Amino acid sequence: MQTTLLYQQVKNVIKPYVAAHKCSFTIALSGGVDSVVLLHVMNALKADMPQLQLSAVYVHHGLSQYADDWQLFCEKLCATLNITFDTAQVKIEQKTRTSLEQQARDARYQALDKLSPSGSIILLGQHLNDQLETFLLRLKRGSGLQGLTAMRQTRMLSSGRECLRPLLNVSRQDIEQFAADFNLEHITDDSNSDERFDRNFIRQQVVPLLSERFKGFEKSATRSVNLLQQQQDVLDEYTQQDLQQCQNNQQGLSCLALANYSAARQANVLRSWLGQFTALMPSHQQTLQILSQGLTAQADAQLLIQLAQGQVRRHQQFFYFVRDTAVPLSQLVTDAELLLSDGRSLVQLTGEGIRKPLPNEQVTVHFNRPQARIKPRKKPGHNTLKHWFKDAKIAPWLRASVPLIFYNEQLVYVVGHFISAEHYQQEGIFWNIKT
Incomplete structure (x- = not known):
């Protein structure tokens, strides 16, 4: 196992963390082939890095009739490898403005964060094909540069805990081949073949067609995503400089300072400012509405634009993000x-x-x-x-x-x-x- 390319790729991702004395890792274990391979590779890495501390968490969404069986599979696998195991049951209540997939993902991150040991880095099994599917989904939705950067290798949760994707540059085919070569047992989620879900349709119908037509399509498209991420990083550096010029100590955004910028730059600063408070960005139309109404109004004019997780308000020529809260009781x-x-x-x-x-x-x-x-x-x-x-x-x-x-x-x-x-x-x- 240690001589395989996949093993070396994961090792290269993990090594800088261990060198920085960050040795505790929690695998988000679903029982699928990607997380099972990641679990086995991390366990094998302990031969090279004995200071590694491993644990695993299974999140039971209750969305599949087989969820209990998958939980039992993960528990037995961790017991065999002598890896600390925990599980969380989460309840998903369908909301009107958020997809079931998004709600399940949010609940999963919250559960992983809660059950992972203090200081532990969460390892996610997402791979190159997941990256490509995410890119195509964002493209279908009309996302801008920020959205088209898809998934980063690292992600910071709101709690400050770091998540890491060691397999992000490894293809699904290579992961499945690795599992076959080493006889690694895993489960198959029946919902992954349900093409009513956009991601599954892209996985089953779109990507195979493109890959058949264009040799090396998956890796070429992923290379484009990496280039977009680099360009977004450069843009972020300039945006932070703009934001420092426009934001006050009360986290308000100055309408007067913002008015000095071009329309494209105004929208960019506005979205970066909102990103401090909410992950759900306004639509293009809402962005135009905030800027057109907020920057041209009278000095004492009020503004209220309702967004998914709060409101953009205007006061004393500053924008503020206000979360919806109930009035306290007498x-x-x-x-x-x-x-x-x-x-x-x-x-x-x-x-x-x-x-x-x-x-x-x-x-x-x-x-x-x-x-x-x-x-x-x-x-x-x-x-x-x-x-x-x-x-x-x-x-x-x-x-x-x-x-x-x-x-x-x-x-x-x-x-x-x-x-x-x-x-x-x-x-x-x-x-x-x-x-």
């Missing part, structure tokens, strides 16, 4: 620390603030009361909370989550912002939010 304040319905804690402290409540005054915390009136300390006259928030230039989407302290029906304290002049006391009480 609650009675009876203790020095109160757990709010959104998970934050409201803590009562002593010091410059307002007087303590009288025996006949009930203390409650409310939210989103823009018409409630208050005379803030050092401000002229009574007015609505909406007026004072606007005067203080507080973004509209932040206002609904600000805790409002009431004595009976009177607003006396706006946490983090305003103190009622009528209730002010130098040695009094005040509240802070603890997240």
